Amino acid sequence: MSVLKFTPKQFDDFVSAMLKTGRPVMAPQAKNGRFAFGPLASPADLRLDYDVTILPPKKYVLPQVETLLEFEVCGPCRSVQEGQPMILLGVHPYDLTAILQMDELFRQGQYDKHYMDRRCQITIIALDVVTPSANVFASSMGTATVRSGYDILLTVLKDGSILADVATAKGQELIRLAGSVVPASEADLKARKDVWEHNNAALNKHILLCKPSLLPKILEQNYNHPVWEEKARLCYSCGSCNQVCPTCYCFDVQDRVNWDLKTGHRFRCWDGCLLENFATVAGNHNFRKDRAARYRHRLYRKGKYVPEKIGGQIACVGCGRCISACTAKIANPVEVYNRLLQDTKLG
Amino acid sequence: MCECCSGHPDIYLPQMATITKRRMLNGTELFLHLEMDSGQDLRYKPGQFVEVSLAGIGEAPISISSSPTQKGLELVVRNVGSLTKAIHKLQVGDKLGIRGPYGTTYPIEEAKGKDLVFICGGIGLVPQRSFIRYALDHRNDYGKIIVLIGTKCYSMRLFREEIALWQERKDMTVLETIDEAHDCWDGNVGVVTTLIPKIENELPGSLVLICGPPIMYKFVLISLAEAQVPEENIYVNLERRMKCGVGKCGHCQINDKYVCQDGPVFRYSDLALVPEAI
Numbered sequence: 001m002s003v004l005k006f007t008p009k010q011f012d013d014f015v016s017a018m019l020k021t022g023r024p025v026m027a028p029q030a031k032n033g034r035f036a037f038g039p040l041a042s043p044a045d046l047r048l049d050y051d052v053t054i055l056p057p058k059k060y061v062l063p064q065v066e067t068l069l070e071f072e073v074c075g076p077c078r079s080v081q082e083g084q085p086m087i088l089l090g091v092h093p094y095d096l097t098a099i100l101q102m103d104e105l106f107r108q109g110q111y112d113k114h115y116m117d118r119r120c121q122i123t124i125i126a127l128d129v130v131t132p133s134a135n136v137f138a139s140s141m142g143t144a145t146v147r148s149g150y151d152i153l154l155t156v157l158k159d160g161s162i163l164a165d166v167a168t169a170k171g172q173e174l175i176r177l178a179g180s181v182v183p184a185s186e187a188d189l190k191a192r193k194d195v196w197e198h199n200n201a202a203l204n205k206h207i208l209l210c211k212p213s214l215l216p217k218i219l220e221q222n223y224n225h226p227v228w229e230e231k232a233r234l235c236y237s238c239g240s241c242n243q244v245c246p247t248c249y250c251f252d253v254q255d256r257v258n259w260d261l262k263t264g265h266r267f268r269c270w271d272g273c274l275l276e277n278f279a280t281v282a283g284n285h286n287f288r289k290d291r292a293a294r295y296r297h298r299l300y301r302k303g304k305y306v307p308e309k310i311g312g313q314i315a316c317v318g319c320g321r322c323i324s325a326c327t328a329k330i331a332n333p334v335e336v337y338n339r340l341l342q343d344t345k346l347g
Numbered sequence: 348m349c350e351c352c353s354g355h356p357d358i359y360l361p362q363m364a365t366i367t368k369r370r371m372l373n374g375t376e377l378f379l380h381l382e383m384d385s386g387q388d389l390r391y392k393p394g395q396f397v398e399v400s401l402a403g404i405g406e407a408p409i410s411i412s413s414s415p416t417q418k419g420l421e422l423v424v425r426n427v428g429s430l431t432k433a434i435h436k437l438q439v440g441d442k443l444g445i446r447g448p449y450g451t452t453y454p455i456e457e458a459k460g461k462d463l464v465f466i467c468g469g470i471g472l473v474p475q476r477s478f479i480r481y482a483l484d485h486r487n488d489y490g491k492i493i494v495l496i497g498t499k500c501y502s503m504r505l506f507r508e509e510i511a512l513w514q515e516r517k518d519m520t521v522l523e524t525i526d527e528a529h530d531c532w533d534g535n536v537g538v539v540t541t542l543i544p545k546i547e548n549e550l551p552g553s554l555v556l557i558c559g560p561p562i563m564y565k566f567v568l569i570s571l572a573e574a575q576v577p578e579e580n581i582y583v584n585l586e587r588r589m590k591c592g593v594g595k596c597g598h599c600q601i602n603d604k605y606v607c608q609d610g611p612v613f614r615y616s617d618l619a620l621v622p623e624a625i
Binding site: 106120281282 | 357404441587
């Protein structure tokens with residue numbers, strides 16, 4: 001549609017105008033020396049220069065805990081749709097890629113109305129990365145920049161001005177709050193292209209030594225590779241890698257009864273395939289009781305199983321959060337994939 | 348709610364069903380006959396499962412044991428966890444939530460004209476009974492029907508009266524075994540694979556349908572390989588933790604397959620590249 005140019009002051013005014021609409025604005029802010037997405041109260045708290053957030057913005061499309069139904073105990077249930085209009089501001093391209101993948105997974109086959117309704121009501125303002133994080137490898141995964149999937153894409157230029165690429169009607173509606181901003185010039189667009197080119201190469205603290213599209217084939221040949229056992233030997237099965245991952249979407253479903261003991265709700269909550277009892281059935285039979293099998297399952301989901309469901313796109317977006325979160329320092333997908341690559345004969 | 352979602356049903360919302368019959372099949376297995384409160388029978392096929400819930404306790408996948416040729420829905424629930432314990436306390440007239448049916452079905456069309464061998468271990472008989480009853484209700488559509496049933500001990504045998512009626516029929520063969528000898532039992536003693544040599548001549552050309560505890564598959568499949576049954580003729584009905592039933596939650600995944608969608612009934616030859624299956 002159009003690319004507009006904000007001065008920092010104009011952008012703050014735009015953020016203030018969004019806050020005044022009463023719609024919740026979730027945005028990256030400083031938190032104990034790191035960054036986290038949370039409800040924004042003032043433009044001053046917004047950190048467009050954040051490197052990576054502790055948890056991905058996934059928590060707004062698939063909350064940690066989400067009510068699905070309300071019920072009378074042992075009685076009938078009724079659907080609950082918790083989705084509310086929301087602005088998700090400052091989503092990095094790799095996290096946006098993850099959300100777009102999840103959109104497809106919850107849409108395809110049996111349509112998940114709880115996810116989709118929540119998602120439909122969110123306006124996403126993406127943001128090109130300003131500061132690379134310690135473990136990012138989005139350049140390797142082809143997710144350092146995006147060309148679609150956002151409502152608005154922000155790019156901070158070297159001179160501090162901010163370009164806003166308005167891509168959808170939802171974005172258009174929001175940008176009306178911006179007042180009088182000027183269209184970006186040719187020189188601005190060139191400066192933006194430079195940012196993209198830079199990010200496409202520079203968000204690469206760990207370098208995958210092959211194209212991501214080769215991962216399914218590499219994995220296919222290495223189901224019994226010793227790396228699974230070697231890495232998993234140190235695994236605590238804590239599930240941290242699952243919890244911080246923007247593409248993990250496995251969930252558990254549980255019931256909770258209210259204090260009146262008459263009513264309650266059924267909710268889903270995040271789960272993780274690394275946790276010991278993820279595949280345990282009633283009677284205590286665990287179908288994936290070996291740590292190595294769980295460790296392998298996660299990397300197969302990212303590199304093969306989920307891609308097969310969503311048209312080939314690899315379900316690791318290179319945010320590097322699992323690398324930072326893993327206590328045992330074994331979660332780095334690049335290390336594992338490169339090791340497999342080294343031992344694979346590709347015909 | 349947004350426009351594109353309003354036309355879609357809530358895939359997690361159960362329908363209510365009422366218990367119309369209940370009886371214990373043994374010390375731990377409860378048989379339930381249910382009628383849907385909507386008045387409409389569930390449109391299921393043999394091999395499928397439903398998500399059964401009791402609001403406030405939880406939800407779990409349970410195999411359908413009845414045949415779509417009969418009215419109502421029959422389930423067998425083993426008292427093994429908090430939900431099933433609560434279900435065991437329910438009486439006729441009490442209600443359960445039902446979602447589904449979900450999953451793949453036995454090859455009821457492909458099996459037409461063919462001989463069928465059912466190999467059932469323990470509560471593996473429960474889902475197999477759906478297809479056995481279906482085949483008996485369409486008796487002319489199928490060839491020989493052979494049912495092998497193995498149970499851990501005498502007191503845990505399921506559907507005793509029904510099996511006795513099957514054994515009286517001239518148009519099917521039913522062989523039963525128990526793992527541990529018992530004073531009241533003069534039949535075969537040993538695991539279910541000990542019955543396979545008795546019907547070995549019937550195996551080539553038959554479709555073999557297996558359901559039982561995880562350990563049983565390994566040994567039955569070895570016996571079938573020895574009897575040179577092609578893997579294309581073998582079907583397995585797998586148990587996993589199908590939490591959502593709709594291919595989202597990830598719990599029932601075996602490699603790239605979702606047991607709730609790609610299974611629970613799999614043709615064994617389709618599992619060659621699915622090492623987590625068996």
